[in-house]
Amino acid sequence: MNSLESIFNARSVAVVGASASPEKTGHIILKNIIGGGFQGSVYPVNPKADEILGLKCYPSLSAIPGTLDLAVVVVPARFVPGVIDEGGRRGIKGAVVISGGFGEIGNEALETELKDAARKYGVRLIGPNCQGFNYTPNRLCASWPLVRSRGPIAVVSQSGTVGATMEMWAEQEEIGISAFVALGNKSDVSELDLIEYFAADPNTRVVALYLEGLRDGRGFMEIIRKVGGSIPVVVLKPGKTEKGKKAVQSHTHSIAGRDEIFDGVCRQIGVARAADITELYDFSKALGFMRPPNGNRMLVVTSSGGCGILATDAAEHVGIDVAPLSEETKQRLKEVLPETCVVSNPLDLTGDTDAKRYGTAVETAAAGSGNGAAGSAPAGFDFFLLIFGDPIPGACEVVEDLKRKLCGAGTRGNIGGGFDEGGANTSVGIAVCFLGGGEVEGVEVQKMHRSGIPVFPTPERAVKAMGALLRSKTRTRS
């Protein structure tokens, strides 16, 4: 069998069923491969056209000259096994079958035929009946919508829509993704293969899964155990209710299984379980960009008293300790902060604060920590949640400065490039929330996301994401 490498890092791609009609999937896929900036060769295959989107068209896979790594297949189901067979003979190493009309509508025989054709030639197969894949390090968006932003999250999804939503949010926020892979019917490539692949992929730091059923529960546990030390995994799995289970069965013929068992397994093997799409995104963002803090003691530093309270309430629900300040720390803070500040935890810098005051407050509270020595918890806090609840220019620079000074490492993820890693392990964590800050907020959040600092849009979402980071027993990749 070929490895998945030949799919994700393909140097030449054919789109079988390429179309000149803009609304057709065979057009959109080709357009997105071109629009994504793929640097290899692209061959539209359509016997009825000479040229599509400016590219020479070929009547069949056999007619394409030179090496061919990957075929993206969009023709009606009944033709697909033949295409794979032809491709196999032609020497393709992988295929992505977008077309539906196989096992999911009871056409098991056709799916078996497809599988057999692929197996015969050792062709790795994604799908059928799926939304394709997008691998940003290779600028290969064989899917839709077109998403280009590079980042640390690999999304593996049994629902194209859930995957596309994750991609879109990551693109809008400029945190990016490394990959999106739609599982479809999982004829060959399954979530297990993909977890293993992305665990070894230097462009990926977290795997976000949407799964309706596990064909192989034991295999799932084993693969997570195997890669658990190298990459964190977040999973959204519906079918918690009776009606949800039924709906799972009509959708992908999966068996949702008993939810409490799956929940227990996740806890046991250190998989972060998301309750909804929002959490799947937030948890992946936290786990993709941050290292887990050493413990659960959090100091909330805020310009908004109200948001400090919301964070405090939320913390208790996820096992984070908004621990009281020691008398000594209180004293030190009172010496450096204006009288109007409320020196407690949450630490309310009040609405007239500038960015600098956050720096002063955090450095003071962290003083005596040994600045970044591994395992130390300065002034009793394992991490700080900075809530910027007003238009506070320069917030990004202050956070970057604090990370340099306290986290013993450079900023972590650098979107669109490699990951800029410092040496030391994080000893103090810094989580950021920004809201209510008008235009300034937009500017600061963009700066932070571009330099690999994840920003959460509400105190509650920030705290829940930190809870997931804490619960995740795996270490994030260093």
Next chain:
Amino acid sequence: MNSLESIFNARSVAVVGASASPEKTGHIILKNIIGGGFQGSVYPVNPKADEILGLKCYPSLSAIPGTLDLAVVVVPARFVPGVIDEGGRRGIKGAVVISGGFGEIGNEALETELKDAARKYGVRLIGPNCQGFNYTPNRLCASWPLVRSRGPIAVVSQSGTVGATMEMWAEQEEIGISAFVALGNKSDVSELDLIEYFAADPNTRVVALYLEGLRDGRGFMEIIRKVGGSIPVVVLKPGKTEKGKKAVQSHTHSIAGRDEIFDGVCRQIGVARAADITELYDFSKALGFMRPPNGNRMLVVTSSGGCGILATDAAEHVGIDVAPLSEETKQRLKEVLPETCVVSNPLDLTGDTDAKRYGTAVETAAAGSGNGAAGSAPAGFDFFLLIFGDPIPGACEVVEDLKRKLCGAGTRGNIGGGFDEGGANTSVGIAVCFLGGGEVEGVEVQKMHRSGIPVFPTPERAVKAMGALLRSKTRTRS
């Protein structure tokens, strides 16, 4: 006492403490009043300047010629009672005190002095120690950030940041707000006054409250009971945990009280309780734009099987019934839909659907309903949740068409103008969720929001909002 009308619909406004320095609150407020498009007279007051932002400056309130309705006060606390006294003599009817430094830092005497000055002249007072207010029908943004979009939500908040966040989201989504009022120390104007005011305000359809404590619990129940028939109320109230309660006390010196009691009261009087800022926004959006359906039976119509399952799971948690299709309805749907569709509830139109198929599905499922006769539940369903999980152009037009045909009324809210109300009461509800749809999604959601159809970004958020709409015993304003 003057009424709040003279504050929100002021025709002339002075900014006492107006400043030429762009970072000062006294500058930002003045700039936002001008930038919001206020049509009345604006008078900066600052004895040291001749002109600020192109407007002639006055040395004091007394020096301003002609009528003066409202003073926005940004000078240091110790000067504020004097300003109110001078304003009272000058004939102002209302004042908004942004300045802090009163009861919240233990300066009770100064706050009493302020209250006395206001009471002496019958001046209504918002604040002190607050983020001002924004009333979009009068284009009067005496607050920050600058938000101009008009819509049905009045936000009343004990936290400036929570209020500003709600405003910003409503502006970004183009659903708009009618008002934002920061409560501050509530020296005079309280949430009770504001609930009563906005219940009678034709520009408002829902009141969104962020409250840390109720000074007058009985008064709250009475006012809600009084206005309950005319306007729905959503509340976010933190202080659920012990540490949260303590934080409430340090922030606004409020007593959070026993949470389960407040929760019971809300249920009893029909107030929708939000668990976090996101829900405060989503619930307000649902209640501001939609009428409660007649019952809890929901048909999910989706292009994404996965999202249909997520909606189904979420529904059970909030008491919504994803009821099975009757055999008759199934038969009718099978006749009009392609074979690939999964005809059950959720009804999966599959990823290749166009917008038209949604129309066909919903009309078919609703057939025999008597089209909009009050109280009828077509085919057993009280409302439809339409999930657009792909790039589906024309979604807006199909939803508008369905609303016209099935809801017996025109589209509801018309942002930026009055509310375009049809006659009949809604007999079938239509809720919309759009996600994973790339650029098409942006276009369709904008169209829907502009024509007063709220769109939710995930199935789970849509379902929770519908749950709040169902639980809210009040009728939304017609």
